[in-house]
Amino acid sequence: MATIELKQVEKKFAESFAVQPLDLTINDGEFVVFLGPSGCGKTTTLRMISGLEAVTTGNIYLDGRDVTWLHPSDRDIAFVFQFFALYSHMTARQNIAFPLQAQSESRDQITKKVADVAKMLKIDHILDQKPGSLSGGDQQRVALARALVRRPAAFLMDEPLGALDAEFRESMRAEIKQLHIRQEATTVYVTHDQIEAMAMGDRIVIMSKAIVQQVGTPSDVYHNPSNLFVARFIGSPGMNLLEGQYVDGRVMLAGGSTFSIPNAYNVALNQALNDTGGKVIVGFRPEAVRVGDSGEIAAHVYADDLHGGYSMLHFELDDGVIVHGRVGRDSHHTIGTGLQFGVDPAMVRFFHPVTEQAIQPNGVHA
Amino acid sequence: MSDIRLENITKRYKDTTALNDISIQIKDREFFVLLGPTGAGKTTTLRVIAGLEKQDAGQVYFDGASIDDFQPADRDVAFVFQQYSLYPTLSVYDNLAFPLRSPLRKTPENVIKQRVTSVAEILRISHLLERKTARLSGGEMQRVSIGRAIVREPRVFLMDEPLSNLDAKLRESLRVELKHIQKTQGSTSIFVTHDQIEALTMADRIAVLHEGSLLQLGTPFDIYDRPATTYVATLVGTPRINLLNTQRVNGSLKIENSPLEVATPAANTPDEVLLGVRPEDVRLDADGTFVGKVVLTEPLGVETILHLKSGDQILLSVVAGTSAVQLNSEVRFDFARERLHFFGADGTRL
Secondary structure (H helix, E strand, C coil): CCCEEEEEEEEEECCEEEEEEEEEEECCCCEEEEECCCCCCHHHHHHHHHCCCCCCEEEEEECCEECCCCCHHHCCEEEECCCCCCCCCCCHHHHHHHHHHHCCCCHHHHHHHHHHHHHHCCCHHHCCCCHHHCCHHHHHHHHHHHHHCCCCCEEEEECCCCCCCHHHHHHHHHHHHHHHHHHCCEEEEEECCHHHHHHHCCEEEEEECCEEEEEECHHHHHHCCCEHHHHHHCCCCCCEEEEEEEECCEEEEHHHCEEECCHHHHHHHHHHCHHHCCEEEEEECHHHEEECCCCCEEEEEEEEEECCCCEEEEEECCCCCEEEEEECCCCCCCCCCEEEEEECHHHCEEECCCCCEEECCCCCCC | CCCEEEEEEEEEECCEEEEEEEEEEECCCCEEEEECCCCCCHHHHHHHHHCCCCCCEEEEEECCEECCCCCHHHCCEEEECCCCCCCCCCEHHHHHHHHHHCCCCCCCHHHHHHHHHHHHHHCCCHHHCCCEHHHCCHHHHHHHHHHHHHCCCCCEEEEECCCCCCCHHHHHHHHHHHHHHHHHHCCCEEEEECCHHHHHHHCCEEEEEECCEEEEEECHHHHHHCCCEHHHHHHCCCCCCEEEEEEEECCEEEECCCCCEEECCCCCCCCEEEEEECHHHEEECCCCCEEEEEEEEEECCCEEEEEEEECCEEEEEEEECCCCCCCCCEEEEEECHHHCEEECCCCEEC
16 A cells, blocks of 8 residues: 655646645545546646556656656556446356456456455345446445456546446445445545545545635644635535624624624734725624524525425524525524524634635734 | 426326326425436426426416416526536627517616616626626636526526536525525526535435435435435535445344444334444544444544444544644544434435
8 A cells, every 4th residue: 555645746738827836745544535526637637646547757656665656557556437347248246256367367366356346345146247238336345346356556536436326326425435434444535526525535635726725634624724716515504604894803794794703713814804904704604593583683584495304494684695594304484584683702713815725823923 | 486286297208207107296486406316307307397308297386376388488496507508799788688688578778777786786797797708717607697587587497407517616606696696686596406515405305216216305404414314414515425235134133254233223123234433423432332443544624534343343533623632542432322324225314
């Protein structure tokens, strides 16, 4: 297994950046997820690591060895794609054995390795079937088995669950993570699905418009997003973001509600908002909303809905902005009803309205 | 607006039965959702109501009167499809005005202007009225498609997966907006989807269809809290409900391949029972009866999914926030006993 290091790696197509210069170290045994909307540069980055795409400038190291200009097949990396890319005329067993035959391993070795990996992925019983007769989930398991069987230094996975039904995706997600825990193989995984990224990654690299927006653990990117893009992109729904005006330790929201600033932010906001005339963006997650008469913010009920184990209450503020609050499932409200809500002070975040960067609390530097 | 009644509707295509004796009554002003996988019969039901498809048996009533002899155009329904069908060379305004300019309606232009302006406001597209629809984003186009359906105040809206081509964030916000609009406009709406979260969050009532048959009809709370079959139980809720094989031994149900057991729900409980436990009802509890090993954690931010192994059984548990529970640690847990689901061997709720 291996560490992967990217140093000032960039990719340009004609004059436009597909990936802006990027530095990242992926530790041995780590599961790193590249997350972002389509066109953000995540797949291009993965393809540069694999060697399927040449870098424009920069270097890629595998366990300290510079592999930047090595052929993909010489990098000891296995690739799993969204589309299963199985040979339809071969059985599952033959598909899985294929990479080993290419490495001219002995027949006994191959039989044993295929049996081991098939057992781990619980596909022993389908080894003699051809891909066409398998379900989508089983086809993807065979594709995974084919990648796993040759024990590469690292795995690269490009939206491997993207083509599966929602119900399969959930269980395959857990299976791949289980497998990773057992194998401790360095894995780089690309997805546009933030739930998948959160569930699977040790760390998440969030990209947008060819630029890395944040690198962090699921908890980091959820609780302390580095900027507005991350705040919106992570979470379903994303963070509530309200424009406000900072005055004397309070923030005034549209419609006249004011909002007390947690002490930890007072000094920081004073400094950071010097150049905005006090304009600031207040952010908080739906679960930070506290409905009740003591709340400082006035709103009207816009809709409420059941999500299963909980409900969401949606409010409309006076300026038409919709705020989402996560509430107990017994909470029922008529549309249009006026009510008050507050926000758990420990869960409030602030953003600069021009740079869109998070403002760190007093004494903390990004 | 209208109430709609389907009575014993059957529809066959050659040797397949698309709809098998479906009876549903949809109330005036209701947001009614048809939920099921591909091939369940949802779209066929919608097309029978619209008159685009003729049923082989059964009747359709609008406000108590049979409409089976009415042409689609005479049923006064509005359709919103998954693929927006807008006129690309016309402005948003003209697309919205189009249904009102039909020669049959003879709506005066000042009334049209009033309607279009008001609908644009409801859908938050007032700033786009002069733009050609070819230059809109997917979300904006779908708003215009919905606007075009709303603008002429039909007796009923029929919506066939209108959100499924949009990205996750847009789907989320349009879901809320559609529900708000439906509730404030009070229009009878029938909405087809395969997405359980759309059904739960938007519907007044849900009809779960599977292979042409109606499995369950009820409010989102009914469907989620009292699923009629194991199929319905697994169809709604993420992560999926834990379904466990059990054997009755005297007064308790022993969960297969594990030391777990619960009391039988009734004296006449059969020998083999499928026990359903929603992940949020598997609760970490220092005084809990059960012990499990944490074999996987999935931190989603707002909550964490824990995979707990007890014997050879794996149970999913959802806990709030970012859980501090360590991988491979042993935890005590329990079920919310009042929220257990019991199904017979055939999958029917006991």
